[in-house]
Amino acid sequence: MDLPRLQAAILIISDTAFRDPSTDKAGDILSDIIAIDGNDQWESTKRDIVPDDVFAIQRTVSQYCDGEDYVNLLITTGGTGFAVKDNTPEAVAPLIHRHAPGLVHGMLQASLEVTPFALMSRPVAGVRNKTLIVTLPGSPKGAKENLQAILRLMPHACQQAAGGDSRKLHSGGIEKLEEDAGVRSNKRQKHHHDDHVHSHDHTHDHGAHVVPKAHTRPEDRPISNDPRAGPTSRYRESPYPMLSVEEAVSLVLAKSPAPEAIHVPVNGSLVGHFLAEDVEANDPVPAYRASIVDGYAVIVSETGLSTKGVFPVASVSHAAPGEISTLQRGQIARITTGAPLPPGANAVVMVEDTVLRSMTDDGQEEKVVEILTDQVKADENIREVGSDIKAGEVVLRKGDEITAVGGELGLLASIGKAEVMVYRKPVIGVLSTGDEIVMHDRARPLQLGEVRDCNRPTLMAAIKGWGFQVVDYGIAKDKPGSLEEHLRNALRNVDVIVTSGGVSMGELDLLKPTLERSLGGTIHFGRVNMKPGKPTTFATVPLKTSDGNPATKLVFSLPGNPASALVTSHLFVLPSLQHSSGKQGRHGLPRMKVQLEEDVRCDPKRPEYHRVSLTYGFNGLLHATSTGGQRSSKVMSLRRANGLLCLPVKEWTAPKGEIVDALLMGGV
Structure with missing residues (x-):
């Protein structure tokens, strides 16, 4: 069988090699094995080195497995033993969608024939999206033995993982597969193995291919908690890899739908739209001397x-x-x-x-x-005739915005345009979640444990301020049925859903499992390395429109704390809406330099987006004054906040007068 050439990558996991790449020995050995023993079926071998750090491992694994340019095979080496810093299985296992225990057994068996200490290795293997992941020991000898034991089987596995037609791949039976892979079973030497193989041949002859099925074990479940399992079975640590803000925004833009062109009359409804085509003047302006x-x-x-x-x-x-x-x-x-x-x-x-x-x-x-x-x-x-605008002249370019200033609208009217083609603006639904959340305008006093819903009005105001239509979907209770009903109703009517609450580690935080298990969605990230807003979640949900066409809806599940919800909406929701609306160039809030009016302490663990009030100073610079305590639940920190300081991870207090980066959320 002529197999397509596949993409492989090697990830070295080692603090020592990360500091000094010349100390790595396993990488070159594994590359040589793929080149020599790979039966000329591998296109290239990429290579990266990361330290023994769970987040660094998960971030790099996700980069190789997620997106359009995924690799077919990702091999890691290092971190599979019992040492304190051996965290590779703990980092990789939660990322795997379908585990492959047979590969693990094969690798251990091959090494066990060399030394009993092979049992001291803790490898994992499986498929994430369309990528097959295999973790090997850090020792060059052990890594070589493990890879050689399975390498010839990998093209077939990778083809299936990438969506190949299993019926065609198995059309010749086991013996043909072995011949193509260049391997031999022991069936010709051991009779009971012959019987075993015959049973497989029989299965293939009938066209039924046996594949692993998901069970209730944690490693076989979807990545989110099962809400039916109860608090004793919930995760004690988030299984989602920690992404940087930049990585998360890149994922959001990659998954946001492309702009859709529509015709709109030339009137006030055009404001905020971006043109989907160049606009030419039909007549000169003026039309007479x-x-x-x-x-x-x-x-x-x-x-x-x-x-x-x-x-x-x-x-x-x-x-x-x-x-x-x-x-x-x-x-x-x-x-x-x-x-x-x-x-x-x-x-x-x-x-x-x-x-x-x-x-x-x-x-x-x-x-x-x-x-x-x-x-x-x-x-x-x-x-003179046409001295302002000549007939046939391009007066507005594709991507230009029709602003509320009125100039573009007046220009279109002056050349007699009745309608123009623009990009459709997505419609956004906003939903709050939580048993404790009550309407902010309810007349009777709060009971113990109740919280007035300030997120929904805040988020709706922000989205309207960005120029988008927003639909209020009220409050969903922390019950799977209630949450699913609200989400399904919203998915039928809007393009993007923005929720707040229910994304942390509590037993009633049901957003992630509801999206994955009930709605068939895909969570692209569930944690972001930032303060505030760490549990921010972004997902896509596939569905069919009323006319039967496939569509993808976006869900931004923001943290329940007010400051977190508002900050993350500006950082993640806004760029997505701008992208799908046809805005060209940089998406998101404008970034600029500002001068501090007071000392501001940085967080030593996470990049912080510190709420500030920005005003113009006599020196022509924007001056930043903190809005006070920055706890994510502190509503007062949102008062007069029109900017976000972009503070680095650092044991440092930025002094008064320091020039730092800031994002502009509102007018100055």
Whole structure:
């Protein structure tokens, strides 16, 4: 069988090699094995080195397995023993969607034939998305033995993991698979093995391929807790890898739907949309030669005769439409700003350069006017046809925003556009969750344990302020049925759902399991290395629209604490909405330099987004003043907050006067 060439990657997990890559010996050995023993089925071998750190391991594994450029096979080496810092199984196992215990057994068996100490290894193997992951020992000898034991089987496994047709792959039976892989079973030497293989052949002959099925063990479950299992079975530590803010935003943008072009009438509903095509003028602006001053249309002689003198006023040209008589030599016509130039006229004299000599008998009209200057030139004070906009000229470009300032809307109206093609703006639903949450405007006093819902009004105000339509989906209780019902109802009617609460480690934090288990969604990240907002969750849910077409809806599940919810909405929800609305360039809040008005202490463990009030100072810089205590539940920290300081992970207090980065959330 001609197998397609596959992508492999090697991840070395070692503090020592991370500090000094020259100390790594296993990487080169594994690369050579793939090149020599890989039967020319591997396209390339990528390589990375990370320290013995769970988050670093998980972050790199996710990068190799998630997204369009995934590798078919990811091999890790190191960290599978019993040493205190051997954390590879603990880092990798929660990321695996389907475990492969057979590969683990095969590797251990191969090493066990060499030394009994092979039993001291703790490998794991399995599939994440379309990538097969295998963890090998850190010793070059042990890693080599383990990889050689399974390498020839890997192309077949990777093809299946990537979605290959199992019926075609197994059409020749086990013996054909062994021949293609270049391996031999022991069935020709051991009779009971022959019987075993025959049973497999029989299965394949009937076209039924036996695959592992998920069980109730934690390693076989979806990554989230099973809400039916009760508090004693919940995770004590989040199984989700910790992503940086930058990594999380990149994932959000990668998974957000591409902009959809629609036709919209040229009126106030256009404000906030981005154009999906260039806009050309059908007609020139102005469409006729017009005066740019109030005065008198005249005929300037081509022979240079002066305009100075006394002239009868033959007609009047107003900006209002109407018939205009042809001007004859020796006559002038009164004209107003913007009015069309009478046929025959070729210049306009300002009213300031004239005096009235006589009027009609009824005193209502000018009869004779004297022009006091002889300096007027041909085409003076005239706006030519198309001098503002030429016919066919591109007046607005694809990606331009129709702003509330009004200039773009006025421009479209001036060229007679009835409708234009723009990108559709997504509709967002907002939902609060929690048994303790009650309506903020409820009349009766709070009972013990109740909390007024401030997140939903806050998030809805922010989303409206960004220029998007928002739908209120109320409060869902911490019960699987209630939460699922609210989410299903919202998914049918909006493009994006923003929830708050229910994403931490409590037994009633049901957002993640409901999204995965009940709605068939995919959680792309469940933790972000930031303060506030660590448990922020982003997921996609596939469904079919009312007309049967497939669609993907986004769900942003934000933390329940008010500051966390607002900060994470600006950092993650806003860029997604801008992307799907067709905004070009950088997405998210504007970043700028600000000067501190006071000392601000950094967090030594997580990057912090510190709420501040930004004002302009006398030195032209924006000055930042902290809004007070930054605890994520502290609502007062949101008062007057129009900016977020971007503070690094550091044992450091930024002094007053220091220049730091900040994100602008609102007007200054």
